[in-house]
Amino acid sequence: MLAGNWKMHLTIGESIALARAVVEGTTGVTGGDVIVAPVFTALASVAGVLEGSQVAVAAQNVFYEDKGAYTGEVAPAMLRDAGCTYTLIGHSERRKYFHETDGTVNARIKKALSAGLKPIVCVGETEEEREKGVTEFVIGQQVKVGLYGIDSLEHVTVAYEPVWAIGTGKNATPAQAQEVHVFIRRLLGGVYGGAAADSVRLLYGGSVTSENIGRLIGMEDIDGALIGGASLKSESFIGIIKTVSGG
Numbered sequence: 001m002l003a004g005n006w007k008m009h010l011t012i013g014e015s016i017a018l019a020r021a022v023v024e025g026t027t028g029v030t031g032g033d034v035i036v037a038p039v040f041t042a043l044a045s046v047a048g049v050l051e052g053s054q055v056a057v058a059a060q061n062v063f064y065e066d067k068g069a070y071t072g073e074v075a076p077a078m079l080r081d082a083g084c085t086y087t088l089i090g091h092s093e094r095r096k097y098f099h100e101t102d103g104t105v106n107a108r109i110k111k112a113l114s115a116g117l118k119p120i121v122c123v124g125e126t127e128e129e130r131e132k133g134v135t136e137f138v139i140g141q142q143v144k145v146g147l148y149g150i151d152s153l154e155h156v157t158v159a160y161e162p163v164w165a166i167g168t169g170k171n172a173t174p175a176q177a178q179e180v181h182v183f184i185r186r187l188l189g190g191v192y193g194g195a196a197a198d199s200v201r202l203l204y205g206g207s208v209t210s211e212n213i214g215r216l217i218g219m220e221d222i223d224g225a226l227i228g229g230a231s232l233k234s235e236s237f238i239g240i241i242k243t244v245s246g247g
């Protein structure tokens, strides 16, 4: 699975153009899921462009109520209505700037799943946490609380994105990423059983480029990537997709 997180970039017109380029560039590429996550205002237009293609649409966030007086929020059914199949939840920028907690992440995941929206749950430690040696503790909390009460991983994807690697050009080494992925998979195995944990897709995110994706994806427990900066240009995003698919 390769998901492009466009963050707060691109107008509707620019999003449509990029979506078209991604479809063209990935024609004939098979064997995985390609996803793009535009801004809310561009979701429906991008979904229109991607209809019938193998590229799916994700929202960058979702609220945990169905409807009501929640000015500025968007409910899961509304995202489905706009053509989304997936939604990111708990991205570190949401946690950092908008005070999202593992508790609200949990509520969002539950609500998304109940509306048929597949969550891509983001977890990751800060640089300070890594230096203090509490990476596993932090990731463990985020995964356990985030997924608390969720009885199946069938539609859940987890993205490990070390905060210090996001947008910094300083990506985790394949070995560092693999180590955390194994930790997450074991943790999930303890709760959901080995088979479920083996089939859940674990993405790595943080300064992924067409240069470093090959080494990352070569690691046994890295099943894909969540890509920010490099997904905003069709050449680099398609380069990543082709590297992974071997096309």
Ligand code: PGA
Residues within 6 Å of the ligand: 005, 161, 165, 166, 167, 168, 169, 205, 206, 207, 208, 226, 227, 228, 229, 230
């Ligand atoms: P980046 O962002 O690839 O620009 O580091 C990744 C992300 O935030 O999902």
